[in-house]
Amino acid sequence: KEKIEFTTEQQALMRVITDAYNKHQIPQDVTKKLLQDQYSTEENFLLLTEMATSQVQVLVEFTKNIPGFLSLDREDQIALLKGSAVEAMFLRSAQALNKKMPIGHTEVLEERIHKSGISEEFIKPMFNFYKSIGELHMVLEEQALLTTITILTPDRPYVKDQPAVERLQENVLDLLRKMCVLHHPQEPQYFARLLGRLTELRTLSHYHAEMLASWKVNNHKFTPLLCEIWDVQ
Numbered sequence: 001k002e003k004i005e006f007t008t009e010q011q012a013l014m015r016v017i018t019d020a021y022n023k024h025q026i027p028q029d030v031t032k033k034l035l036q037d038q039y040s041t042e043e044n045f046l047l048l049t050e051m052a053t054s055q056v057q058v059l060v061e062f063t064k065n066i067p068g069f070l071s072l073d074r075e076d077q078i079a080l081l082k083g084s085a086v087e088a089m090f091l092r093s094a095q096a097l098n099k100k101m102p103i104g105h106t107e108v109l110e111e112r113i114h115k116s117g118i119s120e121e122f123i124k125p126m127f128n129f130y131k132s133i134g135e136l137h138m139v140l141e142e143q144a145l146l147t148t149i150t151i152l153t154p155d156r157p158y159v160k161d162q163p164a165v166e167r168l169q170e171n172v173l174d175l176l177r178k179m180c181v182l183h184h185p186q187e188p189q190y191f192a193r194l195l196g197r198l199t200e201l202r203t204l205s206h207y208h209a210e211m212l213a214s215w216k217v218n219n220h221k222f223t224p225l226l227c228e229i230w231d232v233q
């Protein structure tokens with residue numbers, strides 16, 4: 001059995017990232033709202049744009065707490081945020097769906113999402129992703145580290161100093177690998193499975209602009225922040 005040792009730096013990194021992940025999350029009221037009422041397609045679209053807008057704001061605050069992020073080139077910081085915002089949104093959505101809820105609530109929530117106005121062709125890949133995240137039973141630290149790794153992806157469009165991002169990402173990858181052995185000792189491939197989800201996530205975000213266009217509403221109105229981040233309008 002491999003003895004897991006964390007260096008002092010790794011312990012500090014884990015704490016900073018976990019605390020920031022906990023602190024910067026929108027109140028899970030989207031699930032409460034969805035469980036309360038059945039909304040029209042228009043209302044659901046508006047709800048998504050509101051939730052996604054506040055989630056981008058929260059993501060910006062979260063990245064400020066990633067050690068080294070603010071020392072990156074300023075334009076690279078923007079490129080990393082822009083490149084990871086949709087993926088971070090789907091990760092948060094997956095966690096919102098897979099959260100422990102009273103009996104029957106998850107089914108109601110899934111039903112409401114199915115009926116929200118999202119076109120059928122995108123429902124399947126989206127729920128496949130949510131299910132594959134749920135099966136991993138990630139602990140909170142793993143969720144926080146996985147989100148950080150997504151943000152610190154060196155090969156996003158327009159990133160100039162990729163090696164600087166790689167160095168930051170490597171530290172977080174090393175820490176996540178150890179956390180996986182610690183929390184899932186019986187599953188030696190767990191770390192690899194976790195990283196495999198990032199490939200699925202990138203595919204989802206690749207189609208996102210097209211997915212939005214297919215949402216059955218007349219005019220797709222977005223906030224200025226979403227127009228920036230989502231490449232829409």
Ligand SMILES: O=C(c1ccccc1)c1ccc(-c2nc3ccccc3n2[C@H](C(=O)NC2CCCCC2)C2CCCCC2)cc1
Pocket residue numbers: 030031034044045047048051052055089090092093094096097112113116118119122123126208211212213215
């Ligand atoms: O961009 C999306 C898309 C996908 C396919 C086609 C077109 C757009 C696309 C993206 C997230 C979700 C999505 N999956 C969810 C899983 C569980 C709970 C809510 C979820 N949502 C939406 C949501 O508000 N997500 C929040 C979660 C916190 C972080 C910010 C985002 C609502 C919006 C009201 C209607 C029903 C779903 C649903 C959809």
